[in-house]
Amino acid sequence: MDGVYPGLRFADAPADRPYVVINMVATIDGKTVTGGRDEAVADLGSDVDHATMRQIEAAADAVLIGAGSLRATKGLWYPARLKRYVATRGGDLDYGSRFFTDAPGSAWVVGPRDSVPNQVQCLDTTGQETCWSNALRTIRREHGVMSIVVEGGSELNAALLHENLVDELFLTLAPKIKLGRSTPTYAGGDPLSREQVQRYRLVSCLPVQDEVFLRYAQRGDA
Numbered sequence: 700m701d702g703v704y705p706g707l708r709f710a711d712a713p714a715d716r717p718y719v720v721i722n723m724v725a726t727i728d729g730k731t732v733t734g735g736r737d738e739a740v741a742d743l744g745s746d747v748d749h750a751t752m753r754q755i756e757a758a759a760d761a762v763l764i765g766a767g768s769l770r771a772t773k774g775l776w777y778p779a780r781l782k783r784y785v786a787t788r789g790g791d792l793d794y795g796s797r798f799f800t801d802a803p804g805s806a807w808v809v810g811p812r813d814s815v816p817n818q819v820q821c822l823d824t825t826g827q828e829t830c831w832s833n834a835l836r837t838i839r840r841e842h843g844v845m846s847i848v849v850e851g852g853s854e855l856n857a858a859l860l861h862e863n864l865v866d867e868l869f870l871t872l873a874p875k876i877k878l879g880r881s882t883p884t885y886a887g888g889d890p891l892s893r894e895q896v897q898r899y900r901l902v903s904c905l906p907v908q909d910e911v912f913l914r915y916a917q918r919g920d921a
């Protein structure tokens with residue numbers, strides 16, 4: 700099965716961080732889960748969506764996910780070449796999962812060092828709320844990462860968007876309805892004020908059967 704972005708390449712990174720993209724799949728009503736928040740979502744997108752996710756990963760040096768997504772997705776797998784980062788405040792992670800064991804030299808926790816086992820690599824956030832501009836600067840300068848794909852979930856995406864650190868948004872619209880007042884969406888977190896609402900420009904819009912593959916970039920005039 701082919702994805703919709705063969706040969707995808709990203710623009711050059713800004714000087715002080717990697718090029719940052721988010722990739723998610725959501726229902727027509729904007730929800731990003733099919734079951735509960737603590738469950739995996741492999742049944743939300745089609746095989747084309749899954750192949751597209753691998754193409755987006757193939758264009759990046761690294762992937763970043765939230766601890767909630769890692770906890771929800773048993774057996775989460777990434778190609779060995781991809782550096783992988785997981786954000787946590789509490790460090791409650793399955794350190795025996797493939798995320799860590801497949802490529803121990805390429806896996807990092809972004810969180811407080813004292814909540815992470817000694818043998819696990821950690822970008823220490825010294826117990827404070829993660830400052831993502833600082834963390835991304837370190838990922839660029841110390842690990843040489845020039846592009847990173849953020850694969851959710853909703854809370855992590857919101858943290859990065861709040862700091863205005865996202866260059867592109869990929870969204871697969873799945874032909875489904877989930878409902879739910881508190882069901883996670885593309886990004887949760889605290890709302891932006893009317894003046895702070897961010898604007899993006901459409902790069903491409905590719906329908907495949909009943910799904911739509913959307914790609915947006917920062918307008919650059921915000």
Ligand SMILES: NC(=O)c1ccc[n+]([C@@H]2O[C@H](COP(=O)([O-])OP(=O)(O)OC[C@H]3O[C@@H](n4cnc5c(N)ncnc54)[C@H](OP(=O)(O)O)[C@@H]3O)[C@@H](O)[C@H]2O)c1
Pocket residue numbers: 722723724725730731732735736737738739740743764765766767768769771772786787788789790791809810828829850851852853854855856858883887
């Ligand atoms: N549809 C899709 O494309 C898609 C993609 C990914 C995930 N999902 C689904 O989304 C759900 C998970 O999403 P979620 O919003 O609940 O969780 P999430 O964003 O994956 O993870 C939330 C957790 O990440 C850590 N975290 C988040 N922001 C942080 C920050 N700024 N600094 C430090 N740590 C931070 C915290 O970890 P600790 O709790 O460890 O402190 C937080 O509880 C799952 O059901 C998953 O299957 C869907």
